[in-house]
Amino acid sequence: MSVFLIVALVLGQYAPVAKYDPNRNAEQDLKTAVAEAQRTGKRILLEVGGEWCSWCHTMDKYFDENPNLTKFRDSNYLTVKINFSKENENEKFLGQYPKVPGYPHLFVLESDGKLLHSQFTGDLEEGNSYNLQKFTRFLEAWAPKRPQAK
Numbered sequence: 001m002s003v004f005l006i007v008a009l010v011l012g013q014y015a016p017v018a019k020y021d022p023n024r025n026a027e028q029d030l031k032t033a034v035a036e037a038q039r040t041g042k043r044i045l046l047e048v049g050g051e052w053c054s055w056c057h058t059m060d061k062y063f064d065e066n067p068n069l070t071k072f073r074d075s076n077y078l079t080v081k082i083n084f085s086k087e088n089e090n091e092k093f094l095g096q097y098p099k100v101p102g103y104p105h106l107f108v109l110e111s112d113g114k115l116l117h118s119q120f121t122g123d124l125e126e127g128n129s130y131n132l133q134k135f136t137r138f139l140e141a142w143a144p145k146r147p148q149a150k
Contacts, residue, residue: 017080020050022088030093030113033078037111043144044113045077048094049104050085056104059121062130069136076143077108108142117142 014036017029033044049056063070073079082090084103094100097107098118106119124134 014078016078017082020053020056020081020083020085022050022083022085024083026082026090026093029080029082030109033080034109034111034113037078037109040078041111041144041146042075043077043111043116043142044109045073045079046082046097046107046109047079047104048082048084048100048107050083052085053103055102055121055125058129059104062135066132066135069132069139072136072143073139076139106138111144 014032017024017033030044030046036042037044047056047059049059063073082093084090084094084100097115101120102122104121106121107115108117108119110116119138121130124130124138126134
């Protein structure tokens, strides 16, 4: 268990699910994310994949290399990684969502956990990585609508 996660648990703070872990309880992770999303007004971004998935690692690297995109994502969404692997396919949990055509796959949920959108990440790719305009448009399109300041 990471030091950050231990500190978060002790302090009762939300700790994002940042790794694909076949031992995690996806249902409990979602419940925790819903409580935090309702508190913060953010939406939830379920990222389905696994440590075996090269494109999942490409997406992680892509966010690391695009800090403005990461900042936008993190200010509007709680990202929850959902493991899909031979050790744990999370069949029951993923069975409540549309079929996943490839990995990684993104589901956008409202703060109450209701599915809003299923995103095939192949549509966001460009060459051996992702397209910044496409990824930005996707995140902007599904970000929570916040009241405009007067």
